[in-house]
Amino acid sequence: MDEAGRVRILLGDGQSLFREAVRVVLSAEDDFTVVAEAGDAAQAIAEAERTRPDLALLDIALPPSGGVEAVLAITDRVPDCRVVLLSDQQDQSTLIRALEAGASGLLLRSCPLSDLTDAARAISRGETLIPPRMLGALLSELIRRRRRHDEARRAVVRLTRREREVLALLAGGADLDAIAGSLLISSETARTHIQNVLSKLDVHSRA
Known part of the structure; x- marks a missing residue:
């Protein structure tokens, strides 16, 4: 003022x-x-x-x-x-x-x-x-968003410790080779972890 x-x-x-x-x-x-x-x-x-x-x-x-x-x-x-x-x-x-x-x-x-x-x-x-x-x-939309958030949180809780590590790397933009190198695992193992993460989070595809 x-x-x-x-x-x-x-x-x-x-x-x-x-x-x-x-x-x-x-x-x-x-x-x-x-x-x-x-x-x-x-x-x-x-x-x-x-x-x-x-x-x-x-x-x-x-x-x-x-x-x-x-x-x-x-x-x-x-x-x-x-x-x-x-x-x-x-x-x-x-x-x-x-x-x-x-x-x-x-x-x-x-x-x-x-x-x-x-x-x-x-x-x-x-x-x-x-x-x-x-x-x-607006209130209806906020309720829907909260429900989606709760569902996503429950999905993340279902991930194993290793899968949560993979998810964090994916969120940071890491590709398959970077994930394998960071976690000291083979590319095939990294690929399996990625597919498990995507499946549990109900994400149907990854480029």
Whole structure:
């Protein structure tokens, strides 16, 4: 916040008229100040580093690489900045990518501009902003992911000590010869261990 206690905001959107409309709405509030604007992802990242805002409102389709990539960079370089993405669609995969990138929520561009003020205040208080109609689907997806994670963990537990060593080497990018050399075993034995690992993890092929 600035010395007057106002939330400092960065606007990132490829449409200048939309940015102007949002800026007018936010600037009319006593507790907000727009400190920077950006028309593309690179500029948004640069302005975030320069101004160190409390909150960034970014278009999900911010050119050229998209708002999610900008979220990754901004949350990494300006950790105290909370980021909200604005989207034209209620797309579940987009929401999950945004949250995984570090966004504090997603807001539909079709919402009344006046709703932005409430959203900005909520995010500034540390809340996460999810469109109500997307919340049920999000929870279902998180439950499915947790189940898949639990299944994968149970599969790894079934591996022998040697197979876990092979799995670690595979995860590090080692090929058949590298695994054999690292574990001081023959290539044929290494191949057998690899096939056992893939079978127990239900992976059906390996190039």
